Amino acid sequence: MRVRFWGVRGSLPVPGSRTERYGGNTSCVEVTSAGGTRIIIDGGTGIRRLGKELMRAEFEAGKGCAHILVSHTHWDHIQGLPFFAPFYREGNQLFVYARRRDDQNLRSVFASQADAPFFPVSLASTRAKVAFRELQDGAAFEIEDMRIATARLNHPHIATAYAIASDGARVAYISDTAPFTDILFGQEFLSGPPSRRPQLSRGDKTRLRAMAGAVARLCEGADLVIYDTMYTTDEYRQYPHFGHSRPSDAIAVCGAAGCRMLALYHHAPDRADSEVDAMWSEAREQARAQGKTLEVVAAFEGMDLTLGSG
Amino acid sequence: MEVTFWGVRGSIPSPGPSTVRYGGNTSCVAVHLDDGGILMIDCGTGARNFGISLLAGAFGRGQGKATVLLSHAHWDHIQGFPFFGPFYVPGNAFTVVGGSQGCELLERVLEQQMAAQFFPVQSYRNMGAHIEMRAVWDDGEIRVGSARIVAHPNPHGPTQALAFRVEADGKALVYASDVGYPAGGPPASTVAVYRDADLLIHDSTFTPEDRQRRVERGLSSVEDAVEAAIRANVRRLALFHYDQDYSDLDVDQLASRGRLQLDARGASGTTIMAAAEGMTVRL
Numbered sequence: 001m002r003v004r005f006w007g008v009r010g011s012l013p014v015p016g017s018r019t020e021r022y023g024g025n026t027s028c029v030e031v032t033s034a035g036g037t038r039i040i041i042d043g044g045t046g047i048r049r050l051g052k053e054l055m056r057a058e059f060e061a062g063k064g065c066a067h068i069l070v071s072h073t074h075w076d077h078i079q080g081l082p083f084f085a086p087f088y089r090e091g092n093q094l095f096v097y098a099r100r101r102d103d104q105n106l107r108s109v110f111a112s113q114a115d116a117p118f119f120p121v122s123l124a125s126t127r128a129k130v131a132f133r134e135l136q137d138g139a140a141f142e143i144e145d146m147r148i149a150t151a152r153l154n155h156p157h158i159a160t161a162y163a164i165a166s167d168g169a170r171v172a173y174i175s176d177t178a179p180f181t182d183i184l185f186g187q188e189f190l191s192g193p194p195s196r197r198p199q200l201s202r203g204d205k206t207r208l209r210a211m212a213g214a215v216a217r218l219c220e221g222a223d224l225v226i227y228d229t230m231y232t233t234d235e236y237r238q239y240p241h242f243g244h245s246r247p248s249d250a251i252a253v254c255g256a257a258g259c260r261m262l263a264l265y266h267h268a269p270d271r272a273d274s275e276v277d278a279m280w281s282e283a284r285e286q287a288r289a290q291g292k293t294l295e296v297v298a299a300f301e302g303m304d305l306t307l308g309s310g
Numbered sequence: 311m312e313v314t315f316w317g318v319r320g321s322i323p324s325p326g327p328s329t330v331r332y333g334g335n336t337s338c339v340a341v342h343l344d345d346g347g348i349l350m351i352d353c354g355t356g357a358r359n360f361g362i363s364l365l366a367g368a369f370g371r372g373q374g375k376a377t378v379l380l381s382h383a384h385w386d387h388i389q390g391f392p393f394f395g396p397f398y399v400p401g402n403a404f405t406v407v408g409g410s411q412g413c414e415l416l417e418r419v420l421e422q423q424m425a426a427q428f429f430p431v432q433s434y435r436n437m438g439a440h441i442e443m444r445a446v447w448d449d450g451e452i453r454v455g456s457a458r459i460v461a462h463p464n465p466h467g468p469t470q471a472l473a474f475r476v477e478a479d480g481k482a483l484v485y486a487s488d489v490g491y492p493a494g495g496p497p498a499s500t501v502a503v504y505r506d507a508d509l510l511i512h513d514s515t516f517t518p519e520d521r522q523r524r525v526e527r528g529l530s531s532v533e534d535a536v537e538a539a540i541r542a543n544v545r546r547l548a549l550f551h552y553d554q555d556y557s558d559l560d561v562d563q564l565a566s567r568g569r570l571q572l573d574a575r576g577a578s579g580t581t582i583m584a585a586a587e588g589m590t591v592r593l
Contacts, residue, residue: 012358013334014323014358015319015323015335016325016335016587017330023326024323024326025325048322079322080322083322116469117382117383117415117419119384120467120469157426187426
């Protein structure tokens with residue numbers, strides 16, 4: 001299994017010299033199996049370059065197939081899709097997966113992104129065959145030689161975590177999510193941090209525990225866990241209501257689940273390269289101090305990992 | 311007045327080592343008037359950095375006031391809106407001015423961008439600052455302090471984008487991004503709006519060859535920008551809104567092609583520059 005990072009940034013793309021090493025494009029990770037099955041997780045601006053590379057091979061000839069798993073439809077996870085070249089070549093097959101919503105079907109969410117007045121090319125006019133698949137919380141399914149498991153995450157408007165297994169390897173993508181301790185996120189708008197704590201109801205606590213349990217199962221024995229670690233401890237204290245985690249949250253989950261490698265991911269837009277370096281070394285120290293064999297890396301654009309038997 | 315470029319890229323932000331010099335953020339230009347007034351023209355991702363710079367002053371204390379001019383609602387001109395820090399400080403006051411289809415549309419567009427499925431803030435009304443929407447009619451005029459602003463609709467593929475002429479402090483600035491002129495170049499009515507500008511910021515997305523291949527996108531080549539500058543007798547031309555795939559070297563070449571063309575046409579007196587993120591021009 002090969003895992004390549006095309007965009008590692010959260011919130012919005014941040015071009016410039018301060019982000020040159022880790023990269024400024026928003027979320028996009030490509031996972032391919034030795035058998036040639038291609039999964040793309042999230043369609044942030046990183047997917048544009050991936051699309052250009054895919055157009056050098058079978059997608060140019062209109063013979064490509066890819067499965068796009070969307071964690072959630074906040075902009076930084078979908079804003080690159082209208083710029084994904086394979087959509088505009090007849091014959092290509094693209095399957096888009098995301099969590100089922102009660103209020104709006106998936107196609108209409110994506111169609112509104114590409115509608116006038118926002119974008120000159122409508123979804124209906126893409127040439128490729130595009131199919132949408134709506135997922136229930138906790139859905140498990142297969143895509144060719146890859147097994148997919150999902151879990152609900154704790155994020156405003158709700159996000160989905162994915163685990164992908166093939167070639168004797170397993171990768172989990174846990175982004176975006178808050179820790180499962182302080183706030184239970186749903187559809188409501190939170191204007192600030194909860195005024196005083198603890199104020200979680202018993203029911204909310206139970207729901208959060210169940211959510212944490214499902215995420216732990218996704219990560220169980222994973223070779224690689226890609227985790228939303230947007231915030232430092234201080235930032236989390238200020239913005240718990242934005243729905244993102246700290247490296248310590250990811251280390252706790254991965255450590256308990258016996259994972260081999262953790263990739264810090266969804267870097268904050270303000271985070272300069274040297275600051276990501278600092279978060280990374282602090283996280284490595286933290287994992288080591290807890291006696292964990294967990295290897296910690298900080299995801300960067302262009303990072304290319306081979307897991308399992310290839 | 312003083313003009314600062316915060317985002318000069320078209321279509322989609324293009325981070326990476328090959329765009330560091332000109333910058334990869336999408337369209338955003340700030341105008342600081344001599345009377346203290348502030349205009350933000352377009353709200354691409356460059357708006358985020360502009361916002362950060364403003365927060366150091368009155369906008370950080372909730373005492374800021376500015377006018378936002380939106381040429382049109384394509385993503386690369388509004389995607390920085392949710393990330394403009396001063397919008398989140400109660401007490402700040404903004405007037406957002408958009409196109410001829412009316413306030414209702416402008417509000418709907420910005421609300422849809424903020425909607426729960428796309429952004430956690432859910433509505434621009436949750437941002438904190440006072441934000442008022444205002445429509446300007448085709449070739450209509452508005453006043454901001456001592457500045458007189460005219461909005462002129464330009465053809466942009468199947469839609470239109472507003473060009474803005476800002477006159478203040480005895481100088482004239484024109485912002486004309488996202489324009490695809492019909493064969494024959496800019497019509498007289500457009501040239502009249504650009505006439506004698508001290509600075510014309512003009513769409514130069516493409517080389518003439520690339521533009522030829524993508525005429526339907528309704529964008530300009532450097533040649534189109536030079537043509538507009540010559541016809542309108544502008545003093546200085548700033549190339550703007552580069553294609554997302556153009557590297558810094560490609561943009562260097564756009565600028566030198568523009569220079570050669572101006573000289574060949576006997577317009578040696580017209581200055582040309584390729585707009586770069588962080589660049590400030592005093593008029």
